[in-house]
Amino acid sequence: MAVNEMYQAGVPAVDKSKFRFVHEGERIKDKVFEDKPVSYFKDAWYRFRKNRASVIAAVIIICIVLYAFLMPVLQTRYNNRFMDSYYAKKAPRFLLTRPLGIADGGVDRNFSEKGLVRAVGIGIGAEDWDGHGATLEEGLASKYQPMLRIDDPVEKVTAAKKVTRTYSGHIDVYLEVGFMYRSIMQSEYEKIRAYEREHDLHILYPLVEDNNYNTDPSDANNWYKTKKSVPVSTAGGGKAKELEYAPGMVLEDNYKRDADGNLIFYEYTGGGSLETAQYKVRVLYYNYYIYKNGFEPSYLFGTDSQGYDLALRLAGGIKLSLLVAICVSVINFILGAMYGAVEGYYGGWVDITLERVSDILSGVPFIIVATLFQIHLATKVGPVPSLLFAYVVTGWIGTAYRVRTQFYRFKNQEYVMAARTLGARDRRIIWKHIFPNTLGTIITSSALVIPGVIGSESMLSYLGIVKLGSAEVTSLGTLLADASTIWTNYPHLMIVPATVLALLMICFNLFGNGLRDAFNPSLRGVEE
Amino acid sequence: MAKYVLKRVLLMFFTLFIIMTMEFVLIRMLPRELPTDKVQAAAIASRWEALGYNKPLMVQYGIYLKNIVTEWDFGTSWYIAFRQPAWDVLTGRLLPTVLVNTYSLVFAIPIGILLGIYAAIKKNKWQDSFISTMVMLFVSIPSYVYAFLVQYFFFFKLGWLPLQVYSLADAGGSWTTWKMFVSMIPPIISLSFGEIAQLCRFTRAELTETLTSDYMLLARTKGLTKAQATTRHALKNAMVPILPMLISAFIGVLGGSMIIEKIFSIPGVGQLYIQSINLFDYDVFMMDGIFYTFIGLLANILVDISYGFIDPRIRMGER
Numbered sequence: 001m002a003v004n005e006m007y008q009a010g011v012p013a014v015d016k017s018k019f020r021f022v023h024e025g026e027r028i029k030d031k032v033f034e035d036k037p038v039s040y041f042k043d044a045w046y047r048f049r050k051n052r053a054s055v056i057a058a059v060i061i062i063c064i065v066l067y068a069f070l071m072p073v074l075q076t077r078y079n080n081r082f083m084d085s086y087y088a089k090k091a092p093r094f095l096l097t098r099p100l101g102i103a104d105g106g107v108d109r110n111f112s113e114k115g116l117v118r119a120v121g122i123g124i125g126a127e128d129w130d131g132h133g134a135t136l137e138e139g140l141a142s143k144y145q146p147m148l149r150i151d152d153p154v155e156k157v158t159a160a161k162k163v164t165r166t167y168s169g170h171i172d173v174y175l176e177v178g179f180m181y182r183s184i185m186q187s188e189y190e191k192i193r194a195y196e197r198e199h200d201l202h203i204l205y206p207l208v209e210d211n212n213y214n215t216d217p218s219d220a221n222n223w224y225k226t227k228k229s230v231p232v233s234t235a236g237g238g239k240a241k242e243l244e245y246a247p248g249m250v251l252e253d254n255y256k257r258d259a260d261g262n263l264i265f266y267e268y269t270g271g272g273s274l275e276t277a278q279y280k281v282r283v284l285y286y287n288y289y290i291y292k293n294g295f296e297p298s299y300l301f302g303t304d305s306q307g308y309d310l311a312l313r314l315a316g317g318i319k320l321s322l323l324v325a326i327c328v329s330v331i332n333f334i335l336g337a338m339y340g341a342v343e344g345y346y347g348g349w350v351d352i353t354l355e356r357v358s359d360i361l362s363g364v365p366f367i368i369v370a371t372l373f374q375i376h377l378a379t380k381v382g383p384v385p386s387l388l389f390a391y392v393v394t395g396w397i398g399t400a401y402r403v404r405t406q407f408y409r410f411k412n413q414e415y416v417m418a419a420r421t422l423g424a425r426d427r428r429i430i431w432k433h434i435f436p437n438t439l440g441t442i443i444t445s446s447a448l449v450i451p452g453v454i455g456s457e458s459m460l461s462y463l464g465i466v467k468l469g470s471a472e473v474t475s476l477g478t479l480l481a482d483a484s485t486i487w488t489n490y491p492h493l494m495i496v497p498a499t500v501l502a503l504l505m506i507c508f509n510l511f512g513n514g515l516r517d518a519f520n521p522s523l524r525g526v527e528e
Numbered sequence: 529m530a531k532y533v534l535k536r537v538l539l540m541f542f543t544l545f546i547i548m549t550m551e552f553v554l555i556r557m558l559p560r561e562l563p564t565d566k567v568q569a570a571a572i573a574s575r576w577e578a579l580g581y582n583k584p585l586m587v588q589y590g591i592y593l594k595n596i597v598t599e600w601d602f603g604t605s606w607y608i609a610f611r612q613p614a615w616d617v618l619t620g621r622l623l624p625t626v627l628v629n630t631y632s633l634v635f636a637i638p639i640g641i642l643l644g645i646y647a648a649i650k651k652n653k654w655q656d657s658f659i660s661t662m663v664m665l666f667v668s669i670p671s672y673v674y675a676f677l678v679q680y681f682f683f684f685k686l687g688w689l690p691l692q693v694y695s696l697a698d699a700g701g702s703w704t705t706w707k708m709f710v711s712m713i714p715p716i717i718s719l720s721f722g723e724i725a726q727l728c729r730f731t732r733a734e735l736t737e738t739l740t741s742d743y744m745l746l747a748r749t750k751g752l753t754k755a756q757a758t759t760r761h762a763l764k765n766a767m768v769p770i771l772p773m774l775i776s777a778f779i780g781v782l783g784g785s786m787i788i789e790k791i792f793s794i795p796g797v798g799q800l801y802i803q804s805i806n807l808f809d810y811d812v813f814m815m816d817g818i819f820y821t822f823i824g825l826l827a828n829i830l831v832d833i834s835y836g837f838i839d840p841r842i843r844m845g846e847r
Contacts, residue, residue, distance in 0.1 A: 359543060360543050360546050360547060363543045363544070363547050363821060363824060363825050363828075364547050364550070364551075364821060365817075365820040365821055365824055367786070367801075367820070368551065368817045368820060368821070371805055371813075372551075372554050372555070375558060375805070376554065376557075376558070451668065455670050458670065459670065459672075459786075459787055462672065462787060463786055463787060463790060463802055464802070464806070465802075465805065480672070484676075484791070487676065488680070488684055494676055498673045498676065501670065501673065502668065502669045502670070502673055505668040505669060505670065506664065506665060506668040506669070509664065509667070509668045510664065
């Protein structure tokens with residue numbers, strides 16, 4: 001407009017050709033950046049990488065996650081429903097490391113002389129499958145010898161001037177199960193016999209005579225002649241002589257024999273036809289297990305109180321904990337961001353009302369929310385979803401509070417006003433201009449939510465408020481609760497889940513702290 | 529200040545009322561279980577009828593509120609302690625919980641604060657990094673893992689302390705006997721680890737901040753020694769956020785730790801909560817709910833108000 005007026009006022013128009021660029025013919029020295037600009041996240045990544053503790057923590061977390069997801073895949077022989085009630089509460093036994101003495105399925109224990117003979121006797125009995133009278137040395141060298149180490153005895157003289165010896169030793173608790181009586185069908189008996197011939201294993205062992213040398217007829221390990229559980233020899237005739245545990249000891253078998261002196265391997269107990277005829281047999285359980293499953297017992301972390309593989313249950317527990325924790329953290333992230341953004345951006349009565357609502361919700365103790373949700377919903381939608389709901393009801397409040405504070409800080413800054421002047425809508429200003437400023441804070445707080453959720457989830461399942469007892473769904477807290485009454489006898493039941501839980505908590509805390517330092521360098525070293 | 533306090537207290541009771549209403553509705557909606565014994569079941573059912581448990585929910589809530597206001601009656605326990613008032617059942621369980629937690633706080637506070645001060649003074653030296661690492665470990669590991677370790681070492685390995693807290697009869701009929709105290713040491717230790725670590729971390733963070741502030745430089749320029757400046761200026765200022773934290777810890781004593789009470793079989797409030805759920809004793813559950821809510825709210829406002837008392841520079845109620 002003004003120019004036109006100037007023309008009209010008679011200002012001489014400058015000829016277009018007289019215009020020229022200031023820098024014509026010159027090289028402009030401004031250079032294009034050669035390296036790429038460093039984004040906020042990249043910057044955070046650089047800072048995170050420098051924090052050694054957090055990096056180690058991240059690596060450990062990755063290892064634990066890999067374990068949780070790979071373990072069920074690598075364990076191709078069976079799944080988490082596989083259980084063997086005779087091998088319940090057994091110590092770790094891993095075939096690969098067993099020769100090195102690591103996870104050899106052994107526990108240290110003290111034995112009386114009677115107890116020691118009983119344990120050693122399992123190995124001798126396993127060799128004495130044909131009743132030839134295996135010696136102690138043969139038995140000790142046997143593959144089925146439960147005693148992995150026997151220390152020198154400690155002698156004690158009792159008040160009655162009797163010398164008692166106690167032995168401490170290392171015993172393989174899987175082989176210690178030894179023999180047992182089973183009732184099987186005739187057809188299965190034939191199958192086992194065929195399997196024995198094919199694999200050169202001894203599964204079926206001679207039955208034991210039920211006479212007065214058999215102290216406990218229900219105990220299949222009591223295969224040698226005993227009086228009051230003390231091994232005896234009747235060879236000399238007359239009164240039975242008590243045997244001592246010493247080199248060269250030969251236990252006298254008490255096997256059932258027919259009139260011709262042949263060993264009896266089965267006893268008909270009932271049933272008519274080939275399918276239903278029941279045989280009572282005596283099996284070496286270790287080999288019977290191999291016959292049943294096709295592999296030797298090998299459990300990396302041992303077995304739990306019911307006989308499930310603890311390594312698989314542990315993987316399931318970790319998976320559940322992580323799943324719940326990550327779901328909660330993501331949902332809280334989203335809910336908290338939206339709620340906080342609306343509160344902070346609009347302010348005024350919206351803020352006051354929403355703040356009251358979150359105040360009231362934050363006043364409800366979490367344990368009560370969790371309990372009520374479990375009682376009301378667990379039967380309808382299952383315990384895990386109702387646990388998730390409980391976390392979501394109040395979990396977002398912290399995030400919302402942080403987002404709100406950030407919005408108050410940024411919403412009146414010049415660049416926001418500029419955006420508004422240019423006609424940006426509320427939604428655009430909230431998400432495009434202000435929200436990215438809050439990202440660092442809430443990513444950090446979301447990462448720190450994870451250890452909190454893992455901890456409280458295992459606490460709730462430990463207390464039995466959340467009931468996750470099935471074979472498929474388990475939790476670290478349930479494993480610990482299972483172990484809580486019996487762990488002093490079976491320490492692996494407690495040590496394994498407690499270590500993993502502690503590791504997870506420590507690593508996620510370290511990881512979260514590292515994230516916080518990376519995203520907010522100004523907060524470095526400040527503890528919340 | 530008085531106005532602010534009054535406002536906060538009123539607001540607290542308003543919040544408590546709303547939460548109580550929600551809890552009441554959710555708990556009364558639960559199907560109630562009758563005992564299998566027919567005579568007892570009939571007796572309880574008729575009591576429930578008389579107490580209006582079969583009326584519409586809102587009417588029930590009216591009755592409930594009326595009973596609280598007029599008779600301080602929070603309902604009745606039907607299974608844990610038959611026909612005892614829920615209030616009495618709860619208060620009967622308070623003492624052991626309070627004792628164990630107070631002992632552990634009394635034990636933890638000096639150690640935690642002293643360690644925190646030491647770490648702050650030795651900032652960035654090996655002592656500090658050692659303490660900080662330990663703190664990180666102890667804060668992260670859940671308290672019941674310590675509980676098992678404590679049981680293992682002090683009971684199974686050394687045999688110094690009992691496995692669980694003695695019952696009242698075993699310890700001479702009182703919660704305050706020496707024998708009872710000895711049996712309470714394992715839970716006290718298990719609770720203390722986490723508390724010490726938290727306090728230490730908090731103290732260290734606050735004190736390092738005050739140690740680097742300008743008035744410390746001024747104090748040193750005036751000629752105060754480092755020890756004088758630390759105790760007279762830095763510590764006092766660092767205490768401003770620490771004291772409210774201690775106050776809330778002492779309120780938290782009332783609630784106790786469910787898991788520790790379960791492991792060491794302390795007959796306290798936390799165990800009552802678990803029992804009330806397992807036995808479907810919903811009036812006690814409701815009582816417990818109100819109790820926990822109240823403690824939480826109380827701790828909140830006491831912390832807020834105490835800031836104003838401890839440090840007059842902080843004006844409360846200002847926007």
